[in-house]
Amino acid sequence: MNKAQLVEAVAEQLGGRKAAAEAVDAVLDTMVRAVVAGDRVSVTGFGTFEKVERSARFARNPQTGEKVKVKKTSVPRFRPGQGFKDLVSGSKKLPKEGPSVKKAPKGSLTPGKAGTTAAVKRAATKRAATAAAAAPAKKAAAKKTTATAAKKTTAAKKATAVKKATTTKAAATKTTAAKKATAVKKTTAAAPAAKKTTAAKKATAAKKTAPAKKTTTRKTTTRKSTAK
DSSP, X not given: OOHHHHHHXXXXXXXXXXXXXXXXXXXXXXXXXXXXXXXXXXXXXXXXEEEEEEOOEEEEOTTTOOEEEEOOEEEEEEEEOHHHHHHHHTSSOOOSSSOSSOOOOTTTTSOOTTOHHHHHHHHHHHHHHHHHHHHHHHHHHHHHXXXXXXXXXXXXXXXXXXXXXXXXXXXXXXXXXXXXXXHHHHHHHHXXXXXXXXXXXXXXXXXXXXXXXXXXXXXXXXXXXXXX
């Protein structure tokens, strides 16, 4: 059984998975903090959790067989209670319903000599201090995230503005070029027409002028004949 399965099993008795998860986490956290602080956690019928000091010693590496020096250290130790031992060995039957571990007798739930209550208070104090220390860091991280998002938004807006300006300039350049090309085409097309019109006008003028000259010549000849 892992922790998730333990929570599910507790939830069946408490009637809610959230409450069961909070209960399991609270119990485990309190026990761990008490043992780390050097206190002994004893649960009647279940067992005792305590911190044990191990002096420096020599050990052997199981893979190479080499002799290795181990430093002084502290380890947690659990000693099962008699009721737990009896249930596991089979000398006592596990009840089908109800708690498998007998409830503690009245008056036995007072703080013991190990000062378990003090350990719980210290754990609560440490939690509060940790939360207070983490608050400024969270605020700073939130500010950094906001500033980074603002910078990215500003950069995106600038890039969009530059793209729009470039697109507008390109469109204006294309329009101007198109207008110039149209004007050149119109001028080029109008030039031959103007030349044709001028040539036609000259031809018409020449035709009109030619008869006039002939008439003048005839009149002059007549005048000369009369004089003779």
